[in-house]
Amino acid sequence: EVQLVESGGGLVQPGGSLRLSCAASGFSFNTYSMNWARQAPGKGLEWVSSISASGSYMYYGDSVKGRFTISRDNAQNSLYLQMNSLRVEDTAVYYCAREGDGGSPLDYWGQGTLVTVSS
Amino acid sequence: QSALTQEASVSGTVGQKVTLSCTGNSNNIGSYAVGWYQQISHGAPKTVMFGNSLPSGIPDRFSGSKSGTTASLTISGLQPEDEADYYCSTWDHSLSARVFGGGTRLTVL
Numbered sequence: 001e002v003q004l005v006e007s008g009g010g011l012v013q014p015g016g017s018l019r020l021s022c023a024a025s026g027f028s029f030n031t032y033s034m035n036w037a038r039q040a041p042g043k044g045l046e047w048v049s050s051i052s053a054s055g056s057y058m059y060y061g062d063s064v065k066g067r068f069t070i071s072r073d074n075a076q077n078s079l080y081l082q083m084n085s086l087r088v089e090d091t092a093v094y095y096c097a098r099e100g101d102g103g104s105p106l107d108y109w110g111q112g113t114l115v116t117v118s119s
Numbered sequence: 120q121s122a123l124t125q126e127a128s129v130s131g132t133v134g135q136k137v138t139l140s141c142t143g144n145s146n147n148i149g150s151y152a153v154g155w156y157q158q159i160s161h162g163a164p165k166t167v168m169f170g171n172s173l174p175s176g177i178p179d180r181f182s183g184s185k186s187g188t189t190a191s192l193t194i195s196g197l198q199p200e201d202e203a204d205y206y207c208s209t210w211d212h213s214l215s216a217r218v219f220g221g222g223t224r225l226t227v228l
Contacts, residue, residue: 035217044121045156045164045206047217059215093161100169103210105154106217107174111163 002026002108004096009113016086016117022079022096022110030054030074033099035106036081038092038115046092049081050099064090086117122147123207123220130226131197139223141190141207147218151209153190155183158222159203167205168192194225202227 008020020036036048049060049070058070069082079096093112100107124142131137141153152170159165166174168183180196190209194201207220 037217037219039161044204044222045158045208045219047208047219050217059217061216095163097164100152100154104152105166105169105208106156107154107166107169109156109164109166 002098004098004108004110006094006096006110006113009094009115011116011118012086013119014086014088014117017082017084018086018115020081020083020094020096020113020115022081024077024079024096024098027098029072029077032101033103034072034079035097035099036070036079036094037097037106038090038094039112040089040092043092048094051079083115086115088117091115091117121221122211122214122218123209125205125207125220125223127221128224128226130228131194132228133197133199135197136193136195137197137225139192139194139205139207139225141192141220143188143190143209143211143218145188146213147188147209147211148185148190149188150212153183153185153207153209155181155190155192156206156208157201157203158206161204164206197227199227201225 035050067085096110097106098108155168156164
């Protein structure tokens with residue numbers, strides 16, 4: 001059974017940093033691209049970033065480019081999101097999601113972890 | 120505004136057939152498979168359609184299709200538990216980004 005479990009969320013002040021983790025199990029992690037998406041309170045889903053299976057290619061949404069860094073450790077079956085220079089508008093539930101084969105849609109999602117940016 | 124356009128709200132009665140649409144362009148829907156995601160009360164999204172495939176465990180009253188730059192999710196035989204927000208998403212090669220629609224709130228009357 002595919003499982004994705006996020007952790008690392010919490011309360012942080014504006015300008016601060018946070019690192020999210022996603023522990024994957026139930027599939028060959030090193031053969032799938034992975035994504036982060038988020039949902040601000042009362043808003044829709046927003047894609048944040050993706051990373052290729054090997055970790056060689058990373059893509060970012062415009063709202064986080066230059067501030068967030070996606071990475072992965074295939075030996076540990078783990079996905080990460082380093083978030084720097086956090087803003088109030090980054091407050092959201094962050095979801096880890098698996099991407100289907102060959103650039104296919106996202107197929108499995110985690111339960112999410114809440115990040116609150118507030119002074 | 121979102122790269123993909125969805126109806127803000129759709130409603131139907133129990134047993135009715137409803138269709139949700141998702142409109143994009145040749146850089147996204149016109150080139151890539153579309154995923155549909157159900158979100159109940161802002162819980163974790165659940166994939167209800169993956170391209171034209173129904174994920175394991177999703178009732179076969181859900182079906183998906185695509186014509187040109189518009190994708191559709193059809194629910195035949197609407198059930199009370201289908202009341203949720205539905206989002207469509209795909210890759211956009213001109214943006215080098217994954218894009219989401221703004222979401223459709225489906226109400227079962």
